[in-house]
Amino acid sequence: MAAVGRIGDRAGENWLESRERLIAAAKASSPFGDVEWDAAVWDVSVAYQHRTRGYKARALRLPFTQHRRRGWGVGDPIPAPFSDVIKALVCVRHQKRGQSAGSHSVFIRAARYVFEATRKAGHDVGELRKDDLDRAAAMVFRRERETSAYKVIGHMEELADALDRHRLCRVRLDWRCRRKSRPQSLTPDRIGDRPTEVSDRLPSEEAIRALGKLYQTIPKGESADDSTRADRILILIATIMVCTGLRIGEMLTLPVKPITISRDGSRNLRYARLKGRADDVAVLWHLKPLLSETVELVEAAVAELREVTAGARRVALLANRHGLLLRGKSIPEMLNGHDIRAVLGLKSRNIAQFLKSREIPFEIVNRGLLIGRDALCKGIAKDHWFGPLIPGPAGKGLELHESLCVVYANQIHRGTHTTLTYAARPVTDQNVHDFLTGRAGSRSVFDRYEFRGEDGLALRARSHGFRHFLNHLLDEGGAPDLVQTKWFGRHHAADTKSYQHLTSAQRAAQVVQDVLDGRVGGQIGEIAKALPREVARTFLTARIQAVHDVGPGLCIHDFQMSPCERHLQCTANCNDYVWIQADEAKAQELKRQAAVAYLSLHAVKVRARSQSLTQADWYRHLMTRYQQLMKQLATQGFHEADLVRYLKQEHRNAD
Incomplete structure (x- = not known):
């Protein structure tokens, strides 16, 4: 295996010299291992063997080919020197950023469109212009789906940047696609978007x-x-x-x-x-x-x-x-067609096609097939997955069996x-x-x-x-x-x-029902208890328009209407703060925050005894927050004595 080198960014003023220098450096660096440079399809499985999973493709290949004319296989090879430039740039991006084989494939797909758009210029990379890239982008939008086109255009812009960076064109491109816009399916919901009932x-x-x-x-x-x-x-x-x-x-x-x-x-x-x-x-x-x-x-x-x-x-x-x-099976040194069917358990009688597809050499003797045992075992090895399902040492990786x-x-x-x-x-x-x-x-x-x-x-x-x-x-x-x-x-x-996938209205309705059923604590819950049930439902439906998870509880403040004057102080006597009673899932977070508040209060009291300057507002804030957290923990049967034991246990664990 060739030694892996580094590809530098140094480029001369002459784009032809820059191209030759880049290609030579890429060939010398060999970031994909021992691939045949002039081959139209590179097998790069070796470069990804440390991360290839068995449930993915068996072999990873990069086809430096044109768009295929049929629905199967690959297209015609991209001729040099255009293909040499693309191969060199793929080597650069792999060496610098370790991109996945899928990312390289999209980059090559973008290059195919550029190759097709430069037909009039004789597919000369040095003569590439912005108009050529615009034509290539137009072809992408005509042929690709919205999300695929967005990704291909992004890689086409990366290709243009790489050509500029290595000075591979006679004129600088500085190209960006004017029609490029992020598809709605890739864009998170924003305020003002039309609500959707069910996500795709x-x-x-x-x-x-x-x-x-x-x-x-x-x-x-x-x-x-x-x-x-x-x-x-x-x-x-x-x-x-x-x-x-x-x-x-x-x-x-x-x-x-x-x-x-x-x-x-x-x-x-x-x-x-x-x-x-x-x-x-x-x-x-x-x-x-x-x-x-x-x-x-x-x-x-x-x-x-x-x-x-x-x-x-x-x-x-x-x-x-x-x-x-086939280890353990008694196999003769030379096999005929009948023997192969018996040994391999094949039902098809087209043994010749089976052997040809696996490149297994055979002879025709007396109008029958004759195959050597070693050649057969070597050829059928391609049908089996010999690698690990997950690479790694014993106990970490996973073999197929x-x-x-x-x-x-x-x-x-x-x-x-x-x-x-x-x-x-x-x-x-x-x-x-x-x-x-x-x-x-x-x-x-x-x-x-x-x-x-x-x-x-x-x-x-x-x-x-x-x-x-x-x-x-x-x-x-x-x-x-x-x-x-x-x-x-x-x-x-x-x-x-x-x-x-719950909408804001569904989430708010869920909290309203929880308040009515007495599962939610907070000031708004106390108000609802004093009202007749139907009146309380009307009041809560009008009051609760938004729900936000803030860690120890829930916030029902509607930020679209006004900012919150107690922002980030939810547990400090906020009117818009509610919590699920006896919520064991949040117990650890509540204990942690209560412990912090308890220690802070203890530190304030120590400073007060030493006659240091103590701000009453800060003490009241800590006390309000501590009382709120302990009120929530009390619904789980956790009180101050339990908190003291919790702190001692955490201290012992830290030691």
């Missing part, structure tokens, strides 16, 4: 009910190559995701025995948290408590999934132990390909996507089993939509934001807002 990211209840019906009706299938067996595997995966809210990658990398039992008898799901750039290098294993109403269903689905994938898991285990397939979601090669194709029972592969995110939403040439499970909505349209659901659906149910049931954030394994509470 939230699957309909009809789709969820249909999945439940499919779970009850799809049979296991009699054999591995039965198409219903593939559907059964995928409906089990979908069922577990609906009940647990796992991301697709977290679901497909579950260990073979993911459920553990705590000392109190509760069930937890052990999973690898896969989100963010940090997880490309390190994986953290987490325990997610199962919801009590879903425990029985999840345990049954996991047990059945483990059973129907046991055969593929055995194949993966043997391959992992011996490093090759240790995974719950493992299948025979081609098993998920549902009859379009022969199931290869001698090789095993992980279930991929594309398999799940095709199962739920379908694509060209592959109907979704809802279409194939004739499930439609009340409007007669086909049902659809995205795998990440299950996470939205479960989060929406928890939010609708009144689960605090902190509970939602922790249970779904998020680092930041602000991220939870993207998964909450």
Whole structure:
């Protein structure tokens, strides 16, 4: 493997010299390893092997090709020197920022449009002008969807900046697309936007009910190559995701025995948290408590999934132990067509096509095929996944035979390909996507089993939509934001807002009902108690127009009407502050804030005894805040004596 160097930014005034210098530096640096520079398609799997997940693509390739003219495969190669410039710039962006293969692919896609727009100039990068980029952008808007066009245009602007920075054009471009605007689907809601009843990211209840019906009706299938067996595997995966809210990658990398039992008898799901750039290098294993109403269903689905994938898991285990397939089988040194079908378990009689597709050499002897054993074992190795599902040391990574979601090669194709029972592969995110939403040439499970909505349209659901659906149910049931954030394994509470689909009116109506039912404390609750129920409902509906989670409680101040005079002082006797009584989810945060207020009051009293200057206003503020926090904790049976013990315990833990 060539040594990895650095690509400098130094560029001369002559754009031709700058181009040659940049290309030479990129070739010398080899950021993608030993790729063939002149090849139209680069296999960059080695550069990403530390972060490649088994549920993703098996090989990562960067095609430096033109737009394809057919619906399959790749287009014609982009000729040099245009392709050399794009390859060099891809090397630069990978070395400096470590971009993903997907990001590089979008960058190359943007370059394809620029290449097509420079046809009149002979595809000369040095003669590129702003008009050429405008024409390329116009083609993007005509051919791409709104969100895709926005991303491609962004990378096209990056390409123009890179050409300027390395002085690869005769004139400076300084180009920005005038038609570029962020799509509405990527823009958060703003004040004044038209309210939406249901987000597109939230699957309909009809789709969820249909999945439940499919779970009850799809049979296991009699054999591995039965198409219903593939559907059964995928409906089990979908069922577990609906009940647990796992991301697709977290679901497909579950260990073979993911459920553990705590000392109190509760069930937890052990999973690898896969989100963010940090997880490309390190994986953290987490325990997610199962919801009590879903425990029985999840345990049954996991047990059945483990059973129907046991055969593929055995194949993966043997391959992992011996490093090759068919280990332990008695195979003659030379095989004919009949032998191959018997050894590999093939049903198709077109053995020649099978061998050609795997580049396995064979001879024709007496009008029959003859293949060597070593050549056969080497050729069929391409059908098996030999790498880890999650890279990492023992206990951190995950091998294929240790995974719950493992299948025979081609098993998920549902009859379009022969199931290869001698090789095993992980279930991929594309398999799940095709199962739920379908694509060209592959109907979704809802279409194939004739499930439609009340409007007669086909049902659809995205795998990440299950996470939205479960989060929406928890939010609708009144689960605090902190509970939602922790249970779904998020680092930041602000991220939870993207998964909450209750409108402002629905959230306000929920708080009104909680106040009427006596579950909410605060000054407004005391006022409502003194009124007849119907009068109280009218009063609360008019009074509560907005709800904000402020940590220890809720704020009902409507900031669109006026600013709050007690901003950031919610627990200091604010009229707009309310809280859920006996809210155990917020107990730790309440104890922490009460402890801070208690220690601050103690410090003020010490200073007062030493006759230091003490401001009465600050003391009253601390006392008001402390009394409010202890009032909330009292609903949970936690009093000042408990707080003192809590402080002593925290002090011992710190030591």
